Amino acid sequence: MKKRKVTIHDIARELKVDSSTVSRALSNSPRVKPKTRELVLKMADELGYQPNALASNLRKSRSNTIGVVVPRISRHFFSSVIAGIDEITYQAGYNVLICQSLDEFEREKKLVKTLLSNQVDGVLMSVSMETSDIGHLTDLENNGIPLVFFDRFNDGLKAGRVVIDDFKAAYEATEHLIENGCRSIVHFSGPQDVNIYKDRFNGYVSALQKNGLEVKEDHILTSRLMGDDGVSCVDQLMDWPVLPDGIFSANDTAAIGAVKRFRELGVEIPKDVAIVGFSNEPVSSVLEPPLTTIDQPGFEMGKMASNMLLEDIKNPGKRPPAQTITIDSKLIVRKSSIR
Amino acid sequence: MKKRKVTIHDIARELKVDSSTVSRALSNSPRVKPKTRELVLKMADELGYQPNALASNLRKSRSNTIGVVVPRISRHFFSSVIAGIDEITYQAGYNVLICQSLDEFEREKKLVKTLLSNQVDGVLMSVSMETSDIGHLTDLENNGIPLVFFDRFNDGLKAGRVVIDDFKAAYEATEHLIENGCRSIVHFSGPQDVNIYKDRFNGYVSALQKNGLEVKEDHILTSRLMGDDGVSCVDQLMDWPVLPDGIFSANDTAAIGAVKRFRELGVEIPKDVAIVGFSNEPVSSVLEPPLTTIDQPGFEMGKMASNMLLEDIKNPGKRPPAQTITIDSKLIVRKSSIR
């Protein structure tokens, strides 16, 4: 049942030609005459030949593979980015090695090592929440492997970036709450090592200041922004003598957790507390009440990041001074914040 | 900036030993003395050596990589399966090549070819909606590459399977509608080539029959079950002289589309029409009204399928008569079906 693998040598032997001729025939080189090519193709088919990409890649010292590192595959935003990446890279004939860091630094480090070892032609990545040291990333650079960040990046590296303007988006979100009468606005924030959370934080602060509102230390609740974090943040708030009247959460996941918790506790949204999230996860639109949030076009971002990376791969070495593409995001106003 | 890649030969030259010794030192072979190993390790570190997995894999003729084919990465069920797969395979030291067929047969065929060519050690897959011919899958078999299906499989192949009991789940879902007073139950069905949709259909039929209800041809609406399909199915129903009083959809996506559409049209759920979906996508729990559905434990399925595959990889050839693992699924009753 399991025949030994068929190689170009088998085809060559069968046809009494050299394996180099077979190789060239298979790759449509003009150096073999059409008739020979035909014979080779036929024989290849007959023997059930499957090219061995490993051998080919080794020789050509490229893997035709792109590494993708995301915090979590099952987060909708990331899986849409991956879909976008797939769209582009598939057409370009690349394979995609997908890894998740689970937002753990050690894991991310190991993953990058593996990608390097697998000779990926380029890497697309959104850094983990714990990433502050970037030795593993300069490793990529040193080996001449192009890197493009999407969404979460790390300063200190001159790699390409595809992002949204987190500051602006956060500013708008916060201002939207203010316009809706909120005066005591809490911010659910994430690790400040991660650019996006710092930017969102800054946008929040800036919006308050521009509108003459005080920025209060205790109104910033920092966590990893999982659903449970949203819940426990709400529980914290319930201990306050007076509830805040608005919440700007740095992601939807925590915001959704919060909404559910508030609902359980009988707090009315948006009447008692108005809430705005970030990312426009699919759940947010069907939540009751529907969640106001920032739309982050994951699919688009994935496509653009891939295009940028492929460009970098095509022009090795002479990479232009690290581009940053900023994609438009927009505030999606839904009921959770209107009053 | 970009130094040539460091190989074991560089280390060997530096240390004036043979590359074979270096290789053995790096892989902890007892054939090199501890002191030499130490020297090698130190030198490897100094030179910034990165093993070339391509070369190693070629020589060992295995890739340490597992191929995963799903219809759509961004579908939550599948991304959770992938997360489960990742959990197991990561620990076992495997890489994962993830591909999406987009439910297109041609694409699936090409993907499998690529996986073969990349010498993957095994394949995990959920077949596309269009897959009825299975030549590409027997190719895998012929090359001795283990295959394990999850969720959607194809009879006609003696590969492992990790599934839920779709018949039983559908039976329960339908019976649940009947218990809630539905007498005219429509079924949103998918392509009948795909086992799961056939089974769900059969479960629906069986439940009707066991309960003395007539199975009506025109109550079966077959589509690809995307959100839009749910919408257009509803539009079809609106032309009926009398609306049905229950809908059992073979997936959540279509059910959710239907709920939204009904809401737009002012049809009350569950009062006018009770609805049950399938899969327990995250959106279903926050939908208004929350959707009754079948919970399909994707993460678990991913883990089990991986374990089964790794087992197959470990015992090449002597694969036991294709196992089928059936995971428990359960009906999650929510408001969309209670009356």
Add this chain to the structure above:
DNA sequence: CGGATAAATACAATCGATTGTATTATTTTA
């Protein structure tokens, strides 16, 4: 028809690591 050019193919090295076998160095033991 014979030499020149072009076309087609063969030869051989290579990518980087692995591994069976041969050789050298070290230790044991009689």
Add this chain to the structure above:
DNA sequence: TAAAATAATACAATCGATTGTATTTATCCG
């Protein structure tokens, strides 16, 4: 201390495809 046994290392083939160079074969033209 010399022979035997063992440890440590070196040699060389190999995985399968690619590619620069050399060689053979076919074509052209005066």
